[in-house]
Amino acid sequence: MNQTANIIKNRLSLRPPQEESLNILAQLADILTLRKDADLTAELEKVRELYPTCTDFEWNFPSICFSLATGVGKTRLMGAFVTYLFQKKGITNFFILAPNLTVYNKLIDDFSNTHSPKYVFRGIADFAVRQPKIITADNYTWEFSAIERAREEGEVCINFFNISKINAETRKGQQPQIKRLWEYIGDSYFNYLTKLEDLVLIMDESHHYRADRGMTVLNELNPILGLEVTATPQVEKSGKTIKFKNVVYEYSLAKAIRDGFVKEPAVATRKDFDPDRYSNNLLELDQIKLEDGIRLHEKTKVELDIYARDNKKERVKPFVLVVAKDTQHAAQLKEIICSPGFFDGYYTDKVMEIHSNQTGTEKEENIQNLISVEDPDNPIEIVIHVNMLKEGWDVTNLYTIVPLRTAASTTLREQTIGRGLRLPYGRKTGNSSVDKLTIMAHDKFQEIVDAANKADSIIRLENIITIDPDELEKQRPEVAISLSNIEKAVQEKRAEIATIPDETVRQKEEVRLEVREKILSYMPKMGKEITSVSELKTPEVKKSIIERIRKEADESPQYRLFVEEEIKEVEQAYDDTIEYFSANIIEIPRIMLQQGSSDFGFHDFDLDVSAFNYQPVSEDLLIQALQSNTREIVTAERRIRHEKPEDIIINELVNFGEIDYDSQSGLLYKLVFQLIEHFKSYLNDEDVLNVVLYHKMQIGRAIYSQMMEHFYLVPAEYEKPLVHSFTVIHPHNYIKLKHDKVYYFTETIEPTRSIPSKIFTGFKKSCHSEYKFDSKTEKDFAIILENDNAVQKWLRPAKEQFHIYWKHNSKRYEPDFIVETADGLYMVETKKEADVDTDDVQEKKNAALVYCKHATDFTTANGGKPWHYLLIPHDVVKPNMTFARFATEFKQ
Incomplete structure (x- = not known):
């Protein structure tokens, strides 16, 4: 990568596919003539020499195509192209073409709105001082003098136009407005552009311009270079898919899924589903798919809500996209969804249609609903469309697609799926509910499964979901929040106060509750400043907190007049509030526990080459074997230049x-050169390359297996952490079926596999009033804790309660239980007996032991209790066991 491209990559935070595309542009910009009188044949040969997939420019000017999957970032790449060509080649005139009005408006905003997080030039110093001149189809007439002045002063000028409008005007038999004579300059603006000596044409979603009219207009523009960006480098003609011939870089959707830039697409069907049963009643089949899609949607909605709560993220409101056959079909589907029998009429005001037959106010209202569908205040959860969702409608909250009639066009099908692949948080989270797009496919399931087995499939076979109709629940899931006892007591007190009829009494009680909440609000901060919860009761800490409350009230215009009254209330309520807080918290030190860098590598050795006796294969076989790798194709006429054999390995x-x-x-090249020398002992250079290309995967695995015999790993030590004396008890966010009851914790649940879906209550010693359990073992263990007199308090920690990381800091450890007794605190993990000695369980145990050591060092130095870790096999958790027995027998 040259220096200019490297700087742009860093300033714009380009992803690897964008970076690779910029590298290719930089390489080609150095060898192309970049003049209007360039010899097309000679220019094409230069490109083909480096990128054999480019066999024809397909335009009357040099044009190269970059194919990047939806969601990878084509707009930012266009910004990088403009920046590079300006900084490195001095090019100042650009013409960016959009396929439709939606994309046109979006591009203008992304290239001009410096306050937008999507502004493409953020971080580019040249454009911070002098922003590019943005010229649009709406302002080029009345701003022409300013445009001329900008060009004379060497500013970058970017023209934005909409090809669909140009083509529409052409179809009416008249000249597009851009090509009409304009008296001010004595020519059309189009002709004015054609005379610019450094005009570069950038075509967004360029498959739209391959129609005859589009190609004619753009060929007349005669730029020095064309740059096409699209996710679908192909056009559909007469039922055939015709691939572009000028692609120099392709980053497929399959790669984007693999690398985590987009959601994982998955398909869903019912278990043992036979679509032939519904061949005479397609609308009934549609209703089944709709109902199943909505059930998945409801589950997804709750899981997204929980993820946002657990990770303190902005909430994502998911929606369902329903693909209808035609406008009549769309109306039938909406009628089904709005009927009282469809989920009790819940979606009546949460569904919309969008299709080309809509006009006037209805169309405008639907377009606005579509544009704002990500807004939590927008009630729409189901969108029914008929081939209306083209490029430019970039949403991140589409999670379920219900295709009720298959689209004939491969491109259209891929575009429909592509609408749902963007990630709401910009990257994968590791949470499958947040990172997955589900497509309902009851009647096309086998067809999609077969397609998933193909090498170029965008859907992976392992992402297939089977729905068992016996397990479908009619109730909708919802979020159930289990607050800590302290938070719940405040909530219940607030509800009690609201029922007091006497307004004066009610206001006094509200003030008392607000004062207690104010005192409690300081607790999260105090863990950093004191060594134990007991210090909260000391006069010094009490005085400090009261002074902070006084200062805060002094600075607030709302409370300034009542400072002394509030402070008096605080002084009276402080001791009781702290006593209640102390009684309902387990003193869990806040320790951020992370691993340092591990030391690993390979001891030096010589490669055993005796087993490497590959022979060259015929050219025809080689071509067939490498068809899936377009960068390594070998033709019959001539061999395309490749990397060196050693670099391939x-x-x-x-x-x-x-x-x-x-x-x-150093070791890698030593081993590879030893192998290359071995090959050269019985093969010529041409055959060495042949062998390496054809057998590279097997060669790589063979060398790797020898290297692993000499592998060493010194596990990473945990870094010494900063310790805070305590943290507040965090709430749990659970999924619960709306009409399912909350169970008393001693109730017997059958079948036991359903225990994880239930919520239990009735606990007396726990720090929350409700819990879920992952297994019967955990539920039984909770019963033991409740019945054991030696146990003072216990809790099931929420996800964010501990900051213990393992697996090289890639995973967070969440213990099953924390238990407090008179003489200690215990972190407890219950595990299936067969899993106790597995690597993952042992690594989590080691991380927990490090936590317990740091916690004990801190607490015992400050008059507190020591921490211990218990790893308990599931088969010993029986009702007659005592916690003391566990503490003695399973202490690590």
């Missing part, structure tokens, strides 16, 4: 997780 080796190129490159 190195590229295979660095795919293995244990191999780090930066620290191990």
Whole structure:
């Protein structure tokens, strides 16, 4: 990568596919003539030499196509292209073409709105001082003098136009407005552009311009270079899919899924479903798919809500996209959804249609609903469309697609799926509910499964969901929040106060509750400043908190007049509030526990080459074997230039997780050169390349297996953490079926596999009033804790209660239980007996032991109790056991 491209990459935070595309542009910009009188044949040969997939420019000017999957970031890449060509080549005139009005408006905003998080030039110093001149189809006439002045002063000028409008005007038999004579300049603006000596054309979603009219207009523009960006480098003609011939880089949807830039698409069907039963009643089949899609949607909605709560993220409101056959079909589907029998009429005002037959106010209202469908205040949860969702409608909250009639066009099907692939938080979270797009496919299930087996499939076979109709619940899931006892007591007191009829009494009680809440609000901060909860009761800490409350009230115009009254209330309520807080908290030190860097690598050795006796294969076989890798095609006439054999093998080796190129490159090249020398002992250079290309994966695995015999790993030590004396008890966010009851914790649940879906209450010693359990073992263990007199308090920690990380800091450990007795605090994990000695369980145990050591060092130095870790096999958790027995027998 040259220096300019490298700076742009860093300033714009380009992703690897964007970075690779910019590298290719930089490479080609150095070898192309970049003049209007360039020899097209000679220019094409330059590109083909480096990128054999480019066999024809397909325009009357040099044009190269970058195919990037939806959601990877084509708009930012266009900004990088403009920046590079300006900074490195001095090009100042650009013409960016949009396929429709939606994309046109979006591009203008992304290239001009400096306050938008999507502004494409953020971080580029040249454009911070002098922003590019933005020229649109709406302002080029009345701003022409300013445009001329900008060009004379060497400013970057970016023209934005909409090809669909140009083509529409052409179809009416008249000249597009841009090509009409304009008296002010004595010519059309189009002709004015054609005379610019450095005009670069950038075509967004360029498959739209391959129609005859589009190609004619753009060929007349005669730019020095065309840059096409699209997710679908193909056009559909006469039922055939015709691939572009000028692609120099392709980053497919399959790769984007693999690399985590978009959601994982999954397909869903019912278990043992036979679509033939509904061949005479397609509308009944539609209703089944709709109902199942809505059930998945409801589950997804709750899981997204819980993820946002647990991770303190902005809430994502998911919606369902229903694909209808035609406008009549769309109306039938909406009637089904709005009927009282469809989920009790819940979705009557939460569904909309969008199709080309709509006009006037209805169309405008629906378009606005569509544009704002991500807004939590927008009630729409189901969108029914008939081929209306083209490029430019970039939403991140589409999670369920229900295709009720298959689209004929491959491109259209891919675009429909593509609408749902963008990630709401910009990257994968590791939570499957947040990272997955589900497509209902009851009647097309086998067809999609078969397609998933193909090498170029965008849907992976392992992402297939089977719905068992016996387990479908009619009730909708919802979020159930289990507050800590302290938070719940405040909530219940507030509800009690609201029922007091006497207004004066009610106001006094409200003030008392507000004062207690004010005192409690300081608790999260105090863990950093004191060594134990007991210090909250000391006069010094009490005085400090009261002074802070006084200062806050002094600075608030709302409370300034009542400072002394409030402080008096605080002084009276402080001791009782702190006593209640102390009685309902387990003193859990806040420790951020992370691993440092591990030391790993390979001891030096010589490669055993005796087993490497590959022979070259015929050219025809080689071509067939490498069809899936377009960068390594070998033709019959001539061999395309490749990387060196040693680099091809190195590229295979660095795919293995244990191999780090930066620290191990010396050994890697030593081993690979030993192998190449062995090959050369019985093969010529041409056959060595042939063998390496054809057998590279097997060669890579063979070398890797020898390397692993010499692998060493020194596990990472945990870094010494900063310790805070305590944290507040965090709430749980659970999924609960709306009409399912909350169970008393001693109730017997059958079948036991349904226990994880239930919520239990009735606990006396726990720090929350409701819990879920992952297994019968955990539920039984909670009963033991409740019945054991030696146990003072216990809790099931919420996800954010502990900050203990393992697996090289990639995973967070969540203990099953925390138990407090008179002489200690215990972190408890109950595990299936067969899993106790597995690597993952042992690694989590080690992380927990480090936490307990740091916690004990801190608490015992400050008069507190020591911490211990218990790892208990499931088969010993029986009702007659005591906690003391567990503490003695399973202490680590």
